[in-house]
Amino acid sequence: MSTTPPSKPSKLPPFDPTDPIGVDDLLGPEDLAIRDTVRAWAADRVLPHIAQWYESGELPGIRELARELGSLGALGMSLEGYGCAGATAVQYGLACLELEAADSGIRSLVSVQGSLAMYAIHRFGSEEQKRQWLPGMAAGEIIGCFGLTEPDHGSDPAGMRTYARRDGDDWVLDGRKMWITNGSVAGVAVVWAQTDEGTAGAGIRGFVVPTATPGFSAPEIKHKWSLRASVTSELVLDGVRLPADAVLPGATGLRGPLSCLSHARYGIVWGAMGAARASFEAAVDYAKTREQFGKPIGGFQLTQAKLADMAVELHKGILLAHHLGRRMDAGTLRPEQVSFGKLNNVREAIEICRTSRTILGANGISLEYPVMRHATNLESVLTYEGTVEMHQLVLGKALTGLDAFR
Structure with missing residues (x-):
């Protein structure tokens, strides 16, 4: 066996503040x-x-x-x-x-x-x-939306009240969905509803609903203080009649919508780090140019401590996202691991935004800078696709084998 150590580069690459761990x-x-x-x-x-x-x-x-x-x-x-x-x-x-x-x-x-x-x-x-x-x-020619959350059922979708009943060969849907992104501009909606084909959530089915179908409407939700540059709607289904082939044949029970949510949560693991990066970069730029007590505030120890801590959490989060992405590409990514990433990265992203705001001082609340906009957006991201509490319980069950949901 050779004992020759691997060759080392003759010169280390320079430190990159935008990618400090390479x-x-x-x-x-x-x-x-x-x-x-x-x-x-x-x-x-x-x-x-x-x-x-x-x-x-x-x-x-x-x-x-x-x-x-x-x-x-x-x-x-x-x-x-x-x-x-x-x-x-x-x-x-x-x-x-x-x-x-x-x-x-x-x-x-x-x-x-x-x-x-x-x-x-x-x-x-x-x-x-x-x-x-x-x-x-x-191609973006047709916009879609996804109707799962209801006014009274968010974290517990098994209790949804939207109902699909058989009428001859057709399905007839009645119910309401809430907080639906893209709803009022969508040409097609994937809607989940209870049916008589099972009990305790086992009869939940997905339906492909053209939004021009009579009985379907999507009034837009106004007065939001988060995700303001986004279309958010309620879906109202009032006797929406669909042909038999509108049902998604491969999904029965909650397994269908929950697998979709897991795929969407994976994107959030990455996306939250984008909001954090934008806020962090704004804080770094500001700290290098804003002067107090005769020098840039970036030259003070307390400011540098904030920047160092934010950089650590930002790039740890990006590294975690990469790791989960490699697992997804390998077909080995588990839903619990997605919960791990969503819980950590969104939570840390909000803290990065809040700390960035303190560096910008009063300017941090101005829309001239992205920090407060990202912070308020992330309050929604923290809640949708599973709240902090739900992901904590997912991980708690995985760690102990004990179900604390009910």
């Missing part, structure tokens, strides 16, 4: 190209306008943005066939990070389209459903 070394040329393409699109199409959109509480031109995102291959990005890009999980994650570095609402548009609505059809739909909907959704 995470980019894990990326290949195609990964970097996708990341840089999405970053450039966001810088051109979102960042110049996002403060105005946020302040006005609207996302104008959402259909045009969706088509542009489709042209980038960002919609249903990690799905195969039907016009989808077939990218790796890591590449999809990098796109989510760059989109959320612009705004959580933009990443939510992409996540709901690809990881919820398109993923549900791709994984559980019939071949006819896939061919009918996925190409148009991948």
Whole structure:
């Protein structure tokens, strides 16, 4: 056996403040190209306008943005066939990070389209459903939404009241869904409903609902103080009649919607770090130029301590996202591991935003800087796709083998 130690580089690479632990070394040329393409699109199409959109509480031109995102291959990005890009999980994650570095609402548009609505059809739909909907959704010509949460049932979807009954060969849906991203601009909705085909949640089925169907409406939710540059709606289903082939044949019970949520949560693991990075970079830039007591505040120990701690948590979170992405690409990523990532990264991202705000002082609450916008957006991200408490209980059950949900 050879005892010759591995060769070492003759000179260490310089320290990169934007990548202090060298995470980019894990990326290949195609990964970097996708990341840089999405970053450039966001810088051109979102960042110049996002403060105005946020302040006005609207996302104008959402259909045009969706088509542009489709042209980038960002919609249903990690799905195969039907016009989808077939990218790796890591590449999809990098796109989510760059989109959320612009705004959580933009990443939510992409996540709901690809990881919820398109993923549900791709994984559980019939071949006819896939061919009918996925190409148009991948191109951004058709916007989709995902109806699971209800006014009285969020963390406990098994108790949903939306009901689908048989009427001859048809299905008739009645109920309401709440906090639905893309709802009022969607051309198709994936709606989950109770049926008589099982008990205790086992009879839950998914339905592909064209939003032009009589009885379907999606009034937009106003007066939000988070995710303001995002379309959020209620779904109202009042005797919505669908043909027998509207049901997703591959999904029965909660396994279907929960697997979609796990896929969407994975994108959040990355996206939250984008919001954190944007806030951290704003704090670093400000600390190097803002002067107090005769010198930049970045030269004071307390400010440097804040920056160091934020950098540690930011890049640990990005490294965790990479690790989970590699596991997803290998087919070994478990839902509990996604909960681990979502719980950690969103929680740490909010703390980074809050600490960044303290460095910016009063300027931190101004829309001239991205920090407060990201902080308020992340309050929603912390709640949707599973609250902190739900992910703590998922991990608690996995660690102890004891179910504390009920």
